[in-house]
Amino acid sequence: MNDSSFEAMAQEIDGLLGIDQAKHADWHADSIVVRGYEGIDARTGSISYPLYQSATFAHPAWGESTGYCYSRCGNPTRLELENTIALLEGGKKCMAFSSGMAAITTLLKLLRSGDRVLVSDDLYGGTYRLFSNIYAQYGLEFGYVDLTDLEAAEAAFTPNTRLVFLETPTNPTMKVADIQALADLAHSRGAVLAVDNTFLTMYFQKPFELGADVVVYSGTKYLCGHNDVLSGFLVLRDDSLLEPLFNATMSEGNQLSPFDSWLMLRSLKTLGVRLRQQEANAKRICKALKANPHVTDVFYVGDPDHPDYALSKRQTAGFGAMISFKTDTHRRAIDALERTRLILFAESLGGTESLITYPLVQTHGAIPAPMLDKLGIDDRLLRLSVGIEDVEDLLADLDQAFA
Numbered sequence: 372m373n374d375s376s377f378e379a380m381a382q383e384i385d386g387l388l389g390i391d392q393a394k395h396a397d398w399h400a401d402s403i404v405v406r407g408y409e410g411i412d413a414r415t416g417s418i419s420y421p422l423y424q425s426a427t428f429a430h431p432a433w434g435e436s437t438g439y440c441y442s443r444c445g446n447p448t449r450l451e452l453e454n455t456i457a458l459l460e461g462g463k464k465c466m467a468f469s470s471g472m473a474a475i476t477t478l479l480k481l482l483r484s485g486d487r488v489l490v491s492d493d494l495y496g497g498t499y500r501l502f503s504n505i506y507a508q509y510g511l512e513f514g515y516v517d518l519t520d521l522e523a524a525e526a527a528f529t530p531n532t533r534l535v536f537l538e539t540p541t542n543p544t545m546k547v548a549d550i551q552a553l554a555d556l557a558h559s560r561g562a563v564l565a566v567d568n569t570f571l572t573m574y575f576q577k578p579f580e581l582g583a584d585v586v587v588y589s590g591t592k593y594l595c596g597h598n599d600v601l602s603g604f605l606v607l608r609d610d611s612l613l614e615p616l617f618n619a620t621m622s623e624g625n626q627l628s629p630f631d632s633w634l635m636l637r638s639l640k641t642l643g644v645r646l647r648q649q650e651a652n653a654k655r656i657c658k659a660l661k662a663n664p665h666v667t668d669v670f671y672v673g674d675p676d677h678p679d680y681a682l683s684k685r686q687t688a689g690f691g692a693m694i695s696f697k698t699d700t701h702r703r704a705i706d707a708l709e710r711t712r713l714i715l716f717a718e719s720l721g722g723t724e725s726l727i728t729y730p731l732v733q734t735h736g737a738i739p740a741p742m743l744d745k746l747g748i749d750d751r752l753l754r755l756s757v758g759i760e761d762v763e764d765l766l767a768d769l770d771q772a773f774a
């Protein structure tokens with residue numbers, strides 16, 4: 372088989388270029404994560420999907436193939452992971468990458484020099500760095516706008532705008548954008564809407580049901596959930612963007628390895644259990660932070676006082692477990708970082724371990740000062756990713772950190 376032929380691949384491996392979306396139609400997400408797309412191994416009955424740790428695959432005879440030829444083009448363990456995620460998301464095709472940044476890198480291959488991307492102004496610092504420091508050099512233009520403000524978003528469109536890249540809830544200030552309205556706006560201008568769904572996951576937010584074309588993940592966060600695997604995903608609603616993106620990743624070679632794919636299949640099984648516990652803990656912690664005299668602002672989308680609470684209720688099935696807050700003084704923010712013991716002072720989010728970060732210099736260190744000022748990312752802002760520990764222990768840890 373010629374590994375550069377998209378058509379040839381389409382015929383060779385069942386499900387490689389898109390799933391049967393009706394499969395397991397009678398199962399809820401909590402069952403699909405446990406059982407996967409193909410599920411148990413047909414040959415042996417192995418309940419854990421096999422790890423095909425092979426770079427290449429033998430041809431049975433001249434002109435014959437098992438469908439698989441080389442793991443950059445297709446690997447059964449990676450495909451099982453991709454297909455399980457596509458099914459959960461309600462999409463047609465998922466592609467698994469070595470990191471969230473690798474997934475976003477491939478997404479940009481939809482564009483040509485001179486094309487423009489509208490991007491949330493309040494976003495993951497690494498994405499900002501990839502766009503502004505790397506891809507701007509190749510003739511792509513990036514316009515950073517407050518996509519939670521529909522008028523501002525509309526005014527920012529230009530005739531060469533091809534892609535809208537949205538993070539919602541935004542990071543780290545937790546504003547919420549109206550996905551349906553942005554999808555309608557993007558489509559009316561001939562652009563594609565991609566939603567970075569890392570913070571809520573398909574468990575709580577289904578961008579395809581609201582009109583998005585591509586869903587983007589850092590799988591390193593909630594989908595992995597154990598702070599031990601880097602991964603990323605692109606999920607496509609239908610096959611309209613499949614050929615350019617599939618050809619890009621197959622050529623770039625930035626896919627997830629078989630072993631990490633296997634670990635991610637293992638991680639996914641507890642996605643619902645973890646998220647429910649994390650969200651329940653987050654709601655308690657949000658209340659405690661709001662009552663803390665040393666905390667001036669709390670940003671949690673599940674707080675009924677959050678300005679976008681009604682929009683969240685309408686477009687999501689849950690609120691997740693990401694909380695940002697501001698302390699009364701800079702010193703108190705630093706003290707909190709140094710004094711928490713159960714809660715770890717570390718970058719990243721979404722895992723079983725509660726982590727506290729300082730966005731100004733950590734996750735958002737790449738963002739220029741004027742943009743940080745405008746967003747209110749200052750030296751009193753902390754971001755908490757709530758884990759699955761005992762909530763009383765987490766509350767006690769925060770109490771002693773502020774004492």
Ligand SMILES: *Cc1c(COP(=O)(O)O)cnc(C)c1O
Binds near residue numbers: 570
């Ligand atoms: C972490 C993160 C990324 C980048 O993902 P990596 O897996 O670290 O490459 C992208 N978007 C968001 C919202 C993130 O939190």
